[in-house]
Amino acid sequence: PWTLLAFSAVFVALAAAMFGFYELQLPAFLRDRLARNSPQGGSLAGAAGMGVLSAVLVGPCMTAPLAGTLLYIAQGGSAGEGGLLLLALGLGMGVPLVVISTLGARWLPRPGAWMNRVKAAFGFVLLGTAIWMAGRVIAPQATLLLWGVLLVALALSLWHLAHGNAAGESGPAGRLAVRSSAALAGLWGAAMVLGAAAGASDPAQPLRALVATSAAATPAQAPFxxxxxxxxxxxxxxxxxxxxxxxxxxxxxxxxxxxxxxxxxxxxxxxxxxxxxxxxxxxxxxxxxxxxxxxxxxxxxxxxxxxxxxxxxxxxxxxxxxxxxxxxxxxxxxxxxxxxxxx
CATH class of the missing domain: 3.40.30.10 (Glutaredoxin)
Structure with missing residues (x-):
């Protein structure tokens, strides 16, 4: 449990950086040293160096999907299907990188204020990941409460976005979509907070504990x-x-x-x-x-x-x-x- 909580704390710290509370960067002496010794593009050595660095960064991220795929293949026992699954996994990893590297400069938007909004979106994703990991070891009611608070915070951020400078760039349809999303997230988040206070634990039915139901309506589990x-x-x-x-x-x-x-x-x-x-x-x-x-x-x-x-x-x-x-x-x-x- 302490390991999962520690990882959750790390995700919260990363989310705080995404929201701009502080900047995550290497010390100055390390940045200068890497800048002097970093491999230059346009050469075989530079391409090989960047490939090694990419493998080091992407490898840990692919451990869980690869392990799940191998487990599914082992259970199925089909070599042909297993080969196709691994091929699809490899193409899914490689094709986006090839497309972005060849056409990225033409398709990707220019840097601007939209990057701060993307960072904030990733911040909420990181907070959701932290709650998901902590939910394995904390009480279900506490998990529901955290999800409700996260949705309320997301609703407030969307409402602020709908009334900010970015609202004029999206047009009437975009403002309506953002405001509707904010209202829905706020209402559901508030329902989660109320449900958690009443002892509920199901995010899909946060107010179920507030509804009077008969004992017969709750199915009894098989006695293990x-x-x-x-x-x-x-x-x-x-x-x-x-x-x-x-x-x-x-x-x-x-x-x-x-x-x-x-x-x-x-x-x-x-x-x-x-x-x-x-x-x-x-x-x-x-x-x-x-x-x-x-x-x-x-x-x-x-x-x-x-x-x-x-x-x-x-x-x-x-x-x-x-x-x-x-x-x-x-x-x-x-x-x-x-x-x-x-x-």
Whole structure:
């Protein structure tokens, strides 16, 4: 949790720089040294130097998309589809750079006041990223409150933009669009703040907690037994196999936001609850990620949460039915029907 909060603080600091509270730049002696020793364009050495620098800067940014693509390819098992996906990923990275480098001077607008507005927009994006990361470890109500405050601040900025000097450049249609966006963001942000104060946590339904609903309207989630000890989990699976019961194992963690979504939208679905009747439901909590948990995940070739494993009545996992990442209730119901037909 402290790591995620530290990264959130870094994004807040970067957002403050985008809003003009201070300037982020290298010390003067480093700037002078880089200016003297920087590779010059127009030569093979200069192009190679810029390529190395670009790879260093872009490499960390591409780690998450590349890892997700490789994970999808590994789950699919198709070499042809995997090659096409990697080709598409490479083209998506390279084509924009080629287009901008060849036609950028002709298409890109000249520097001006619009650059400050772009910086402010990136500032709000960075703040949203900080809230998204902190939302993994802080209370859902606090996360909703932060999103509401961010939307209210965005609405005030848009309203100021609509009444500033830039409003005349956009014309009547542009001013109407900016004012409408400001009103919508302000109203929804205020609703989020009120909903958070009332105990709500869903950004899509911030005022749900203020509406009186019956207890029957809230679907009950399927009853999972949460275990942190892999040995105990293995014992539960062995006991289920001895009784001839199928079992479901969900790998989860406190920081896994996708796991919370699955618990709410999938296991809270009445159809899923009915289909899981008579099935042993186990939740492997790998928040600690200690040596025993990592060994258990490596033994079963689990990359991390969220992962759902389906075991037959004989205690063997149906590997083809495994679900990795977020999934819809229908995807699980289809696999449960296939599991029922196979058993």
């Amino acid at each position: 037994e949460t275990l942190q000890d892999p040995a105990l989990l293995q014992a539960r699976l062995a006991a289920a196999a001895a009784r001839g019961q199928p079992a479901v194992v969900e790998f989860s963690a406190d920081w896994c936001t996708s796991c919370r979504t699955i618990e709410r939208e999938v296991f809270g679905d009445p159809r899923v609850g009915q289909a899981l009747e008579g099935v042993v439901l186990l939740r492997a909590d790998v928040t600690r990620s200690d040596a025993a948990q990592r060994a258990f995940m490596q033994q079963h070739q689990v990359m991390g949460p969220p992962t759902l494993m389906l075991f037959g009545p004989q205690g063997q996992e149906r590997r083809a039915q495994r679900l990795v990442g977020e999934f819809a209730p229908d995807a699980l119901l289809e696999r449960l029907r296939m599991e029922g037909g196979a058993s």
